[in-house]
Amino acid sequence: MTTLLSLEGIKKTYWPASNQTITALGKIDLEVQDREFITIVGPSGCGKTTILKLISGVLKPTKGRILVEGIPLQNSHRQLLGMVFQQPALLPWRTVLDNVLLPCEVKGQDMHKARALAEELLGLVGLNNFINRNPRELSYGMQQRVSICRALISDPRILLMDEPFAALDAITRFEISRLLLEIWSVKKNTVLFVTHNIQEAVFLADRVVVMTPRPGRIASIVDVPLPRPRTEKHLYDPSFSSCAETIHQLLGLNAL
Amino acid sequence: MNSYWKKFYNNEFVTMVLSFSVAAIAWEMAVGLFSIPQWLLPPPTAIVTEIYQSAGYLWQNTLVTIEEILLGFVLACVAGTLLGIVIAYSPVMGKTLYKFLVATQSVPKVAITPLLVVWLGLGMAPKIIMVFLLCFFPIMVNMVSGLQSVNRELLDLAEVMGADWLQSFLKIRFPAALPHLFNGLRVSISLAVIGAIISEFVCADQGLGYSLLVSSSQLKGPLTFSVVTILAFVGIALFSIVAWMEKLICPWAKTTAAEDRNNSEKNS
Ligand SMILES: Nc1ncnc2c1ncn2[C@@H]1O[C@H](COP(=O)(O)OP(=O)(O)OP(=O)(O)O)[C@@H](O)[C@H]1O
Ligand SMILES: [Mg+2]
Numbered sequence: 001m002t003t004l005l006s007l008e009g010i011k012k013t014y015w016p017a018s019n020q021t022i023t024a025l026g027k028i029d030l031e032v033q034d035r036e037f038i039t040i041v042g043p044s045g046c047g048k049t050t051i052l053k054l055i056s057g058v059l060k061p062t063k064g065r066i067l068v069e070g071i072p073l074q075n076s077h078r079q080l081l082g083m084v085f086q087q088p089a090l091l092p093w094r095t096v097l098d099n100v101l102l103p104c105e106v107k108g109q110d111m112h113k114a115r116a117l118a119e120e121l122l123g124l125v126g127l128n129n130f131i132n133r134n135p136r137e138l139s140y141g142m143q144q145r146v147s148i149c150r151a152l153i154s155d156p157r158i159l160l161m162d163e164p165f166a167a168l169d170a171i172t173r174f175e176i177s178r179l180l181l182e183i184w185s186v187k188k189n190t191v192l193f194v195t196h197n198i199q200e201a202v203f204l205a206d207r208v209v210v211m212t213p214r215p216g217r218i219a220s221i222v223d224v225p226l227p228r229p230r231t232e233k234h235l236y237d238p239s240f241s242s243c244a245e246t247i248h249q250l251l252g253l254n255a256l
Numbered sequence: 257m258n259s260y261w262k263k264f265y266n267n268e269f270v271t272m273v274l275s276f277s278v279a280a281i282a283w284e285m286a287v288g289l290f291s292i293p294q295w296l297l298p299p300p301t302a303i304v305t306e307i308y309q310s311a312g313y314l315w316q317n318t319l320v321t322i323e324e325i326l327l328g329f330v331l332a333c334v335a336g337t338l339l340g341i342v343i344a345y346s347p348v349m350g351k352t353l354y355k356f357l358v359a360t361q362s363v364p365k366v367a368i369t370p371l372l373v374v375w376l377g378l379g380m381a382p383k384i385i386m387v388f389l390l391c392f393f394p395i396m397v398n399m400v401s402g403l404q405s406v407n408r409e410l411l412d413l414a415e416v417m418g419a420d421w422l423q424s425f426l427k428i429r430f431p432a433a434l435p436h437l438f439n440g441l442r443v444s445i446s447l448a449v450i451g452a453i454i455s456e457f458v459c460a461d462q463g464l465g466y467s468l469l470v471s472s473s474q475l476k477g478p479l480t481f482s483v484v485t486i487l488a489f490v491g492i493a494l495f496s497i498v499a500w501m502e503k504l505i506c507p508w509a510k511t512t513a514a515e516d517r518n519n520s521e522k523n524s
Contacts, residue, residue, distance in 0.1 A: 078418035089409040092508035106417045
């Protein structure tokens with residue numbers, strides 16, 4: 001196991017007004033291994049989104065540094081990144097296929113190859129019949145699947161996902177989680193996945209990062225000893241429940 | 257039968273034609289009944305006859321007015337869009353130029369028409385400039401607000417993909433702002449007609465505004481009403497062209513409005 005991504009003493013302070021500061025992240029130290037699936041849980045406003053934005057380079061840390069394979073984060077690292085937002089964030093003037101192809105267009109990749117890959121990915125998430133549709137004609141869950149394909153198209157080493165399934169119903173949510181794990185087992189990306197849902201966090205993860213309320217710090221990192229591939233059976237496994245309980249307590253205690 | 261009638265009734269075009277026909281018939285009968293003189297209020301039949309008889313004269317003046325409208329409008333589109341982009345992207349311009357332009361809006365533009373004539377003479381120029389002045393502001397404001405109200409996540413997406421300034425503008429921000437821009441265009445095209453007519457009132461020797469002024473001062477009722485009718489059609493036609501272009505260029509924009517209407521119809 002090699003370390004792909006490390007956050008060293010990351011602090012983030014927002015300056016919403018000249019006389020006001022919000023310390024979003026206290027001090028975060030985290031090492032993410034190559035091909036690891038990490039989930040991040042924490043109370044609302046604890047800085048989960050901020051962490052992802054720091055890694056994606058949209059924000060700069062106030063203190064500390066982020067290393068990718070030992071090299072400080074720089075613009076060229078964007079080639080390694082894929083991001084799925086809480087909202088599908090699709091462009092309504094593009095077809096499903098063209099939405100998925102957007103990152104390749106921007107990066108100036110070979111569109112012929114990209115098109116084949118996009119069609120393959122859309123097939124994988126069960127959307128082969130919707131390739132040329134407009135995003136508006138798709139249900140919310142389908143749109144979210146398209147946005148996952150868009151993040152996967154450039155075959156990112158690091159996949160950042162910010163509560164991507166938050167707005168989905170329980171059934172769709174579980175189905176897409178399974179799908180994500182399937183894709184991940186083939187592509188072997190490194191995933192950082194933010195969620196509010198403890199069950200989801202345990203089901204998906206190798207390790208669950210539990211955060212404290214603002215200013216966000218890492219309360220604890222919980223290892224999930226369940227084997228892969230994960231199935232619905234694991235939801236009723238004693239070690240699943242004990243992991244979930246530990247996280248629950250960590251969050252509950254911090255809420256006091 | 258019932259549903260067929262409903263469909264017929266719901267068709268906007270059909271209802272419009274029906275209501276206009278009813279109004280025209282009532283008008284025609286009222287004029288005959290109270291024997292109102294033509295110079296005061298001509299009946300619809302007299303207006304139609306007049307349009308037919310003076311077709312050449314009306315057509316020439318219509319072309320002049322349309323030319324003024326289109327030139328001023330296109331100029332305003334180009335300037336409004338470009339300036340809107342500059343203001344939306346530059347914080348300095350947003351603070352200075354934008355505030356200044358908003359402040360100038362408190363001057364009633366129609367009031368400076370005589371000045372435009374003094375500065376620019378009797379030709380088409382003052383009319384085009386008046387149309388431009390009326391159209392420019394709604395276009396510019398909507399361009400700015402469209403570019404500024406682009407979904408935060410879409411902008412983050414552009415950044416994570418590593419899009420440069422131009423890519424993020426062309427692929428995300430500008431298309432996302434297009435529906436806003438068309439709101440501005442629809443307001444402007446209506447103002448454009450008003451601008452052209454008003455400036456022709458002030459000083460002109462051709463155009464529909466000029467014919468309107470001359471014919472009414474000579475108490476030529478049917479001609480006056482013909483001009484008004486043509487003006488109405490010009491206004492509707494220009495507005496329809498803009499609406500049609502909007503449908504063609506950003507078909508996704510209207511879907512929400514149509515969906516909303518459908519939903520509210522279902523709920524009520
Ligand atoms: N642009 C900003 N300006 C000022 N403060 C901000 C900004 N973005 C976030 N914050 C603050 O930083 C803190 C962390 O925000 P963040 O969005 O990272 O939380 P989160 O854990 O993702 O919350 P949620 O679970 O509700 O999405 C919040 O308290 C928020 O008020
Ligand atoms: Mg968040």
